[in-house]
Amino acid sequence: MISPEFSTLLTLCLYGAASIAGMSGMMLRSALLRRAGCWLAGFGFLVQTLMLALGFHSSLPDGLSLGAYLQMLAWFVLLCGLISLLRFRQEAMLLLASPLALILFIMSAPYLTAVIRIPRQLSAPFFTLHIGALFLSLGLLTLAFAAGGIFLFLEGRIKSKQAMKGFWQDMPALSLLDRVNALVVMTAFPLYTLGIVAGLFWGKSVYGATFNGDPKEVISLVVWLLLAVLFHNRLARGWRGRKPARLTVLIFVLCLFSFIVVNTFMETHHAFIRG
Structure with a gap:
C-alpha cells in the first residue's frame, strides 16, 4: 500500500x-x-x-x-x-x-x-455533486484570479505609460486574459450552483434543515450571488475588462477566506479539524 x-x-x-x-x-x-x-x-x-x-x-x-x-x-x-x-x-x-x-x-x-468524518447519510452523490463541483469551480476561480490579477496589473501599467520590462513582456495579451476570465465564469457559475444545491439538499437529511445560518453556508451564498452578478453581466450586458477582473479577484478572496478561515477556525458544520 x-x-x-x-x-x-x-x-x-x-x-x-x-x-x-x-x-x-x-x-x-x-x-x-x-x-x-x-x-x-x-x-x-x-x-x-x-x-x-x-x-x-x-x-x-x-x-x-x-x-x-x-x-x-x-x-x-x-x-x-x-x-x-x-x-x-x-x-x-x-x-x-x-x-x-x-x-x-x-x-x-x-x-x-x-481525519474528517463524514456523516453516513452523505452518500457517494454528495461527494460527486457537492465536493467535486465546488472543488472544480474553486480550481477554475483560481485560474480566473490569476488572469484577473495579471489583467489589472498590466492594464494599470499600460494606462500609466510605464515600460514593460522583464518577464512581464511575455505575459498574455489583455484580450486573452479577458477571454480566460469569461470562459471561467461561464463554467464556474453552473458548477458552483450545482455544488451549492447538492450541499443544501443533502444537508437537510443530516442537520434537519436546508439552511442553518452556518457561517460556511452564509459566505457560500454570498459568493454564489456575486458569481451570479458576474455571470449575468458577462452574458447579458457584455461586461469586459476591468470590472469582471476586479469582481473575480474579490470572489476568489472570499472563497479563500471561506476555505481557510471559516473551515478551520470558526464554529461551523464544515470545520476541518474539530468534530
Whole structure:
C-alpha cells in the first residue's frame, strides 16, 4: 500500500521542481525552462492522479484526512492550469498554478492523519455533486484570479505609460486574459450552483434543515450571488475588462477566506479539524 507520506513527498518534489523551473523561466525569459516547468507540472499531475487512483488514503478507514482534501484541491488547480494550456496555448496559467499546488501540498503535510468524518447519510452523490463541483469551480476561480490579477496589473501599467520590462513582456495579451476570465465564469457559475444545491439538499437529511445560518453556508451564498452578478453581466450586458477582473479577484478572496478561515477556525458544520 502506498502511504500518504510517500505520495505527498513524491508529488511535492515534482510540483516543487515545476515551480522552480517555471518561475525561473519566467524571470529569466527562458523558453526552455518554461517548457521544462510545464512538463514537470504535467508529470506531477499524472503522478498525483495515479496516487489518487491507487487509493493511498485507504489506510484511513474512518474517512479522508484534511491533507487529502487539500491535495485534491491542488489536483483541481493543476487540472485547470492544464486546460488553460491546451485551450489557449498559454504557459503562464499553468506555471502560476504549479506554485499554488505546491503551497497546498506543503499545507497538507501536517494534516495527513487529521481525519474528517463524514456523516453516513452523505452518500457517494454528495461527494460527486457537492465536493467535486465546488472543488472544480474553486480550481477554475483560481485560474480566473490569476488572469484577473495579471489583467489589472498590466492594464494599470499600460494606462500609466510605464515600460514593460522583464518577464512581464511575455505575459498574455489583455484580450486573452479577458477571454480566460469569461470562459471561467461561464463554467464556474453552473458548477458552483450545482455544488451549492447538492450541499443544501443533502444537508437537510443530516442537520434537519436546508439552511442553518452556518457561517460556511452564509459566505457560500454570498459568493454564489456575486458569481451570479458576474455571470449575468458577462452574458447579458457584455461586461469586459476591468470590472469582471476586479469582481473575480474579490470572489476568489472570499472563497479563500471561506476555505481557510471559516473551515478551520470558526464554529461551523464544515470545520476541518474539530468534530
